[in-house]
Amino acid sequence: MVVVFYFAAFFVATEFALVQTRKSALExxxxxxxxxxxxxxxALKMVQNLNEYLSTTQVGVTLAGIILGWIGEGTIEILIVDALRIAPISETGLHAIGAxxxxxxxxxxxxxxxxIVPKNLSIDMPMKMMMLVVTPLHYFHILFYPFVWLLNxxxxxxxxxxxLRPASESNDVLTQAEILRLSRNAVTGGMLDKNDLLYMQRAFDFNDKIAKDIMVDRTSLEVVDITDSVKTVINYYLRQGFSRFPVVANNDKDKILGYVYIYDLIRQAQVDDRILVSKLLRTIITVPEVTPIQGLLQQMIQKQTPIVVVLDEYGGTSGIVTDKDIYEELFGVVKDEIDNVSSEYILKNxxxxxxxxxxxxxxxxxxxFRTKNKNFDESESVTIAGYLLENYKVKRDDVITIGQFDLKVVDLNHNYIDWLEVRRHAASPDEQNAPQDKPAEINGQK
Structure with missing residues (x-):
């Protein structure tokens, strides 16, 4: 009977090992x-022909169960009856209780x-169990094959x-939602990094989006006119910070002729900055709003252009898409030199x-803060904490006024200022007339 128990456990363990072992893990x-x-x-062959080999395990489980029921109950009943004979119970009663x-x-x-035991073992370590049972299962499959074929x-x-149609292993294809659900479970179980899951989600979303979803809208679009000089556009660049500008005719955003690159302008300015930007115009491509991002990226690579114009259904300019807009769909916000200071250092309350x-x-x-302070330029300090410690005797909760700003020391640690609370008050007439450095807002037009 012990041998029958062993075979029954073997076939159950094999069944769950087959189901739990992934084809990708074997490959x-x-x-x-x-x-x-x-x-x-x-093992890979067995997983690829799952129905056939599961039928073999089911035949084994069924046969083992029948044999256990046939010889097991009678054997255990005899043992129990023999153990209870010391009790004053009739023979009929002993057999009833024993049964x-x-x-x-x-x-x-x-x-x-x-x-339960073989099932849990196979679920906990499917690959190890699969390697243990693969050879015996191979021979059992050969032995039971005629019967398995008849059953299938x-x-x-x-x-x-x-x-209906019989189940096929080739139909075992996962949807995006199922892949993400399995990946979340893998992150929870520590088998997958959460950033890998994040990039996977972004990649799936990436394939579902079109140009209109990621473009810089025409209302936020900064352009220059075809009649502007190199000097004019360089000055505009210094105010706005964008390294590329679409060039239009008659200041009409529906008439984008191309784009200019700041490197070309600065190089030309070394020779003659009075020349018109029309002489430095680069080709720009156009795409409909419904162009998938995947196809848009392929066009940008093929045409070797970092910027495209997105057209609406009437042929007018709907917006622009840059290579940075596409990268951010996969990698999140990518801050560069023209973007505002990282929120790691400045947080709004x-x-x-x-x-x-x-x-x-x-x-x-x-x-x-789009301001300019002459004292900062004359200071040898690099950071705001260094400047305050260089020029003031500060302690916790001190409030220091610099121009339009009240700076309160909220976290002083080992004579170093970790954090400040800054409030801006109304500027004086002198401050209002002072020159301002205006940084560029984020609009993807780098």
Whole structure:
């Protein structure tokens, strides 16, 4: 009977190992050269023909169950009856009690030893169990093949009577939602990095978006006119910060003729900055609003252009898309030199004040608040904390006024200012007339 228990447990473990072992895991192990190559190839064949080999395990489980029920109940009943003969119970009563207890005990042993334990082992370590059972299963499959073939043909015929098609391993294809759900489980289980999941989600979203979804709208579009000189556009660049500008005719955004690149303008300015930008015009391509991002990126690579014009259904300019807009769909916001200071250093509070790190450079402070302070230029300090410590004797909760700004020391650690609270008050007439450095807002037109 012990042997029958073993075979029943073996077939249950094999069944769950087949179901739990992923085809991709076996293929990865083969490519990496890990484990016994012959066993891995046999296991891969079994997983690829899952229905056939599951039928073999089901035949084994059924046969083991029948044999256990045939010899197990009687054997356990005899043992129980012999143990209870010391009790003053009639022979009929002993056999009745023995039969009931025999069924209960056999059921318990069968469920625990041949179902739950092997099932849990196969679920916890499917690859290891698969490597243990693959060779015996191969020979059992050969032994049971005629019976397995008969069962599969009979089952397929019955399924056809219901107007259905038998399940096929080739139909086991996951949807995007299922892939993401499995990936989230892998992140929870520590088998996948959460950033990998994030990029996977963005990649799926990337394929579903069109040019209109990521473009810079025409209302936010900064352009220059075809009659502008190189000097004029360079001055505009210094105010706005964009390295590329669409060039239009008659200041009409529906008449985009091309674009100019700041490098070309600066190089030309070394020779003659009075020349018109029409002499430095680069070709720009146009695409409809409904162009998929994937196709848009391929066109930009093929045409070697970092900027395209998006046209609406009437042929007018709807907006522009740059290579940066596309990259940000996959990698998130990518800040560069023209963008505002990172929120890691400057945070806006609900009451309108700002929490600023002492590590913020003086230049970034001026750039963020669009101000200019002559004292900053004369200081040898680089950061706002260094400037305050250089010029003031500060302690926690001190408020220092610099121009339009009240700077409160909120976090002083080992004589270093970690964080400040900054409030801006109304500017004096002198401050209002002072020159301002205006940094560029983010609009993807780098």
């Amino acid at each position: 990865s192990a083969l490519e990496a050269g890990k484990g016994n190559r012959r066993k891995l190839q046999t 009931i207890l025999g069924v209960m005990l056999l059921t318990y042993l069968e469920v625990v030893l041949t179902e 043909v009979s089952a397929a015929a019955i399924i056809h009577l219901f107007g 609900a009451d309108g004040s700002y929490k600023i790190s002492g590590k913020t450079t003086l230049y970034d402070f001026e750039r963020f």
